[in-house]
Amino acid sequence: MPEPLPARLVVLVSGSGTNLQALLDACTDPSYGASVVAVGADRDDIEGLARADAAGVPTFVKRVKDFTTREHWDRAMAETVANFDPDLLVLAGFMKLVGEEFHSRFEGRIVNTHPALSPSFPGMHGPAEALEHGVKISGCTLFVVDDGVDTGPIVAQRAVPVEDDDTTATLHDRIKVVEREMLVDAVGRMAREGFAITGRKVRFGQ
């Protein structure tokens, strides 16, 4: 029986790319069951693109300001992603909301990692808002992306304690250590076992 082909991952980033790096590292093991076939970004000159280059992974950049409308950007980004024929699109620190072109092409096959325990603290400033609110437990969430903002069905979560002397940076750094483990574990299971979405429930396996 031939080994199944690795699941094709396209990863979108906007910054340092440490979550991307964790996936790139995991994919070097054939038993992980996935391969990063392309990395895309909404901006140039970020470490995430350099990480992809170092791993020999094709990259592409689509900046919103280079398009006449947001919809044109969304279409160009989605078409470029589609050219790599992904089984799963992973948003790993990607700081743009994807629109209708993505949902129509990849519905149910886009996951996003967020540095808070959804549904709390959606958006771009999860750790800061959690700290401001005074939570004692924060964490990270992997969810299937829908047309809302961090509202999609949850794939996995991990909890992280908040320390009394935490700053936004120290809390986010602590979350990111656990987030990378969550992302690698969950994406690997999705790739090897498949997954099913029933309403708001996501379960691994066929």
Ligand SMILES: Nc1nc2c(c(=O)[nH]1)N[C@@H](CN(C=O)c1ccc(C(=O)N[C@@H](CCC(=O)O)C(=O)O)cc1)CN2
């Ligand atoms: N359709 C969706 N797209 C994305 C989601 C999502 O839940 N639905 N999650 C984001 C990641 N993210 C939080 O986890 C997030 C990122 C960015 C924003 C946001 O408000 N972006 C604005 C401003 C961007 C900028 O200043 O550069 C925007 O897109 O215009 C909210 C949540 C990934 N995509």
Ligand SMILES: NCC(=O)N[C@@H]1O[C@H](COP(=O)([O-])[O-])[C@@H](O)[C@H]1O
């Ligand atoms: N709402 C989106 C958001 O806040 N995403 C967060 O950006 C960081 C990117 O780190 P990385 O570039 O080192 O992987 C991650 O913690 C990710 O959850």
